[in-house]
Amino acid sequence: MANSLKQIPADSVGIVAPQRFHFEEPLTLRSGRIIERYDLMVETYGTLNADKSNAVLVCHALSGDHHAAGYYDPENPKEKPGWWDCAIGPGKPFDTNKFFVVSLNNLGGCAGSTGPSSINPETGKPFGPDFPIVTVRDWVNSQALLSDRLGIQQWAAVIGGSLGGMQVMRWAISFPERLRHAIIVAAAPKLSAQNIAFNEVARQSIMSDPEFHEGRYYDFNTYPKKGVTLARMVGHITYLSDALLRDKFGKDAIAGNFGRDLRSGKLSFGFDVDFQVQSYLQYKGETFSKNFDANTYLLVTKTLDYFDPAVDYDGDLSKAFMNGTCKFLVMSFSSDWRFSPERSREIVECLLKAKRDVSYLEIEADEGHDAFLLPVPRYMQALHAYMNRVAIECDSIGAASTANVASVASVGGAA
Amino acid sequence: MMRADLSLIQDWITPNSRVLDLGCGDGSFLAHLKRTKNIRDCGLEIDADNIRLCLEAGVNVIEQNMDKGLANFETGSFDTVVLAQTLQALDRPDEIVDEMLRVGNNCILTFPNFAYWRHRLSLLSHGRMPKSPQLPYEWYDTPNIHHCTIGDFDALCKSKRIKVLHRTVVDDRHLRSALANFNPNFFGINAIYHITR
Numbered sequence: 001m002a003n004s005l006k007q008i009p010a011d012s013v014g015i016v017a018p019q020r021f022h023f024e025e026p027l028t029l030r031s032g033r034i035i036e037r038y039d040l041m042v043e044t045y046g047t048l049n050a051d052k053s054n055a056v057l058v059c060h061a062l063s064g065d066h067h068a069a070g071y072y073d074p075e076n077p078k079e080k081p082g083w084w085d086c087a088i089g090p091g092k093p094f095d096t097n098k099f100f101v102v103s104l105n106n107l108g109g110c111a112g113s114t115g116p117s118s119i120n121p122e123t124g125k126p127f128g129p130d131f132p133i134v135t136v137r138d139w140v141n142s143q144a145l146l147s148d149r150l151g152i153q154q155w156a157a158v159i160g161g162s163l164g165g166m167q168v169m170r171w172a173i174s175f176p177e178r179l180r181h182a183i184i185v186a187a188a189p190k191l192s193a194q195n196i197a198f199n200e201v202a203r204q205s206i207m208s209d210p211e212f213h214e215g216r217y218y219d220f221n222t223y224p225k226k227g228v229t230l231a232r233m234v235g236h237i238t239y240l241s242d243a244l245l246r247d248k249f250g251k252d253a254i255a256g257n258f259g260r261d262l263r264s265g266k267l268s269f270g271f272d273v274d275f276q277v278q279s280y281l282q283y284k285g286e287t288f289s290k291n292f293d294a295n296t297y298l299l300v301t302k303t304l305d306y307f308d309p310a311v312d313y314d315g316d317l318s319k320a321f322m323n324g325t326c327k328f329l330v331m332s333f334s335s336d337w338r339f340s341p342e343r344s345r346e347i348v349e350c351l352l353k354a355k356r357d358v359s360y361l362e363i364e365a366d367e368g369h370d371a372f373l374l375p376v377p378r379y380m381q382a383l384h385a386y387m388n389r390v391a392i393e394c395d396s397i398g399a400a401s402t403a404n405v406a407s408v409a410s411v412g413g414a415a
Numbered sequence: 416m417m418r419a420d421l422s423l424i425q426d427w428i429t430p431n432s433r434v435l436d437l438g439c440g441d442g443s444f445l446a447h448l449k450r451t452k453n454i455r456d457c458g459l460e461i462d463a464d465n466i467r468l469c470l471e472a473g474v475n476v477i478e479q480n481m482d483k484g485l486a487n488f489e490t491g492s493f494d495t496v497v498l499a500q501t502l503q504a505l506d507r508p509d510e511i512v513d514e515m516l517r518v519g520n521n522c523i524l525t526f527p528n529f530a531y532w533r534h535r536l537s538l539l540s541h542g543r544m545p546k547s548p549q550l551p552y553e554w555y556d557t558p559n560i561h562h563c564t565i566g567d568f569d570a571l572c573k574s575k576r577i578k579v580l581h582r583t584v585v586d587d588r589h590l591r592s593a594l595a596n597f598n599p600n601f602f603g604i605n606a607i608y609h610i611t612r
Contacts, residue, residue: 327475348477349487355433357455360477361466378463385470 006077011089013045013096016070016082018112021149027107027142033132037121040146041066041105041112045088046096048152053397055152056094057143057179058084058103059160059167061372062235062300063292065111068103086375093383098391099156107142108134108299116295117218128295129215136163136307140170144178156394157181157387161372162339163300166307169347173309176324181390183329183383186336186372188343189317189350190308195338198238199301202231206294215295224294229285231297236284241335241368249276317346318353327357329386331372331379334362338369359386420499420525420605421447423583427523427609428452432494435519437481437511438501441465442474449474457493482506485514493519500605502526504558509571512610521580521611528584530564530600549604565600572610581609 008014018041027035043066048055058068060083069088073079082103088094094101105113108131116131147155158179160168165187172182188195206212209227213220246259261276273279313319328351332344341362351358363379365371371379421444428434430452436445439458442465448454458476460466469476479487482505496519502508503526515522527549528534534545544554552559563571565584572579584595584603594602 329470345487352457352477352487352492353489355455355492357475358457358477359470359475360479362478378467381467382470385467389471389473 006071006075006079008071008074011091012081012085013070013089015074016043016045016067016072018043018066020112021146023142023145023149025145027138027145029132029138030135031132035107035114035132038107038114038142039112039118040107040114040142041109042146043067043069043082043103045069045101045103046099048100048150049394049398051398051401052152053154053156053401054098054391054394055100055102055150055155057147057155057158057171058088058094058101059139059143059158059164060103060106061160061162061164062304063288064164065109066103066105066113067111069101083373087380087383093380093387094159095387095391098394099387102146102150102152104143104146106134106139108296108303110293110296115293116215116299117293126218128218131295131299133299133302133306135303136166136170136309137174139303140167140174143167143171144175147178153178155179155181156390157183159183159185160187161185162187162369163304163307166304169309172324172326172328173320176326179326180393181329181386182326183331183386184344184347185331185379186333186339186344186369187330187347188339189310189346191305192343196305198234199305201234202301203298205230205234206298209294212294215298217294223289225286225289228289228292228294228297229282231285232288232292233281233285236281236288238338239368239370241337241366243335243366244368245277247366249280316350318350321351321354321356324356327359329359329361329382331361331363331382333365333367333369333371333376333379335366336369336371420585420607423585423607424497424499424523424525424609425451427521427581428454428495430454433457433492435459435488435493435496437496437498437515439465439469439474439476442469442472442476444497444499445469445474446472481511484510485518488518490517491520494521495519496522497524498522499525500527503529503562504560506560508561508563509575512571512575512577516577516610516612521609524568524606524608524610526563526568526606527559528565528600528603528606529562530566531604532601535601565603565606568606568608572608577610577612579608579610581607583607 021040021042024037064083067082068084069082071079071081088101090097105111108115110117116127120127158168158171165184168182168184171179206224206227209224211217211222212224217223249259249261250257263273263276268274309320310317330344330348332341348360361382365376367374433455436458439445439460442458445456445458449456456475459479459481460476461480466476496515502524505511537545584599585605586592
């Protein structure tokens with residue numbers, strides 16, 4: 001019945017399906033521990049060109065996964081598209097008519113790639129707390145192995161926001177010859193004490209939930225829902241700006257009510273929900289807790305805390321950036337206080353010191369840290385402009401390699 | 416079509432050098448220098464549309480207000496620092512000149528000469544702030560808050576012990592003229608300086 005099919009926008013990548021890549025080669029982690037074998041869930045959009053010069057890698061942030069664009073279900077009209085659908089698709093900044101876009105769920109995740117909720121083949125039970133802490137470096141190492149598997153020697157661009165931006169930095173440091181453009185959005189060179197403090201509240205929320213069972217809740221057929229909800233609530237506050245909350249919850253009232261819209265129109269004089277922001281946060285936290293594994297949340301907050309690529313370079317990030325020729329685009333958002341523009345400027349300063357090609361944009365936006373996921377017009381336009389240039393480069397690389405093939409062929413013909 | 420003052424100063428740019436353009440606009444000057452002189456480029460700009468045009472042109476652009484200084488740029492990290500037609504619009508032109516000379520080995524500045532005879536005439540005969548194709552603003556809405564003359568800039572260079580490598584003045588068609596050479600501070604509309612420490 002044609003009517004039951006939903007309308008998929010023309011600029012969508014359409015119906016997509018994830019692929020599972022299995023790796024048998026053991027991966028040695030920064031901690032010294034080894035993951036013997038693992039799976040990575042991957043989605044790709046667009047077509048890889050003949051000389052494999054048009055591939056773009058998208059690195060996800062804390063709660064993201066491989067489903068960055070498009071839809072799974074051709075029937076369900078309520079299904080939301082992938083988490084970065086606004087940026088990936090025909091005619092969008094990462095134009096799938098031009099680029100082959102790759103997105104994966106990182107190791108330790110809970111969307112199909114091997115992580116704490118996967119079955120440990122040695123015990124037949126979920127890994128739970130036995131799953132090793134993985135770092136950004138480990139992720140990027142596994143992404144490089146995935147690139148090999150896909151036959152991609154060099155990415156046209158590697159892009160990511162927040163924790164995703166940290167992976168981009170790591171790519172530029174660990175595999176400088178394997179990317180031509182590094183796009184780092186709303187990131188930081190490393191977490192501040194305040195960032196780590198918020199992560200600690202999130203972890204304590206989860207670990208103090210009686211249903212946590214030291215991370216073995218799977219064995220007890222339960223889940224620390226309250227803890228994950230709380231963790232996400234506190235996290236969510238750090239993703240939004242004061243201005244956004246005021247605007248979101250102060251629409252009906254007189255100016256200057258600071259987003260204090262009441263839920264039922266009057267005070268309860270009890271400890272129930274009085275203000276709309278309370279129920280909003282609880283809703284956000286609970287929705288998140290239904291789809292996200294508690295152990296993955298713990299692990300990824302540690303991945304964030306441990307990120308510090310300067311550690312191998314006497315604490316000097318600019319030394320870390322000395323190798324390679326890829327170009328950088330760094331972007332921040334004015335109202336982001338989790339990873340503020342100042343933190344992005346630190347990255348830019350190190351890149352300048354390392355004499356690297358870098359562009360930097362500070363986008364005016366009220367959406368706080370979350371802006372990196374949203375179609376903020378100037379942000380999208382800048383990505384579009386930058387990627388148009390990258391696409392022209394890809395074409396010229398293609399033309400050069402075609403010319404090489406042609407000259408080889410003519411030499412062969414002469415012989 | 417490149418602005419005439421920019422086409423004049425490109426002779427002072429060394430091939431394969433590092434060039435920082437403060438207020439780089441749409442990046443066309445840096446793009447031109449990349450093509451013709453294979454320079455390593457970096458531009459500073461605050462206008463969103465211009466920044467997007469720079470990205471499209473493949474020019475490195477940093478969104479940064481130079482009134483807040485150049486502290487993120489290392490001493491001696493560029494061969495040439497360019498400041499075209501902007502000096503008079505800055506909070507502290509003297510400080511930016513110091514910063515340019517710290518970051519760059521040599522610097523190129525262009526600015527409208529306030530002592531051009533038509534400007535003098537406007538003030539002398541009409542008692543009004545000068546307006547011209549080069550200075551189209553009213554006194555209250557002009558971004559040009561620190562006008563200076565060739566005489567003023569010469570004095571600044573002297574007091575800061577800045578070496579003037581080249582000084583050129585051009586008329587309204589950006590041509591060097593005999594009159595302007597004879598008395599630059601009277602007949603020159605635009606001043607172009609190439610300076611170093």
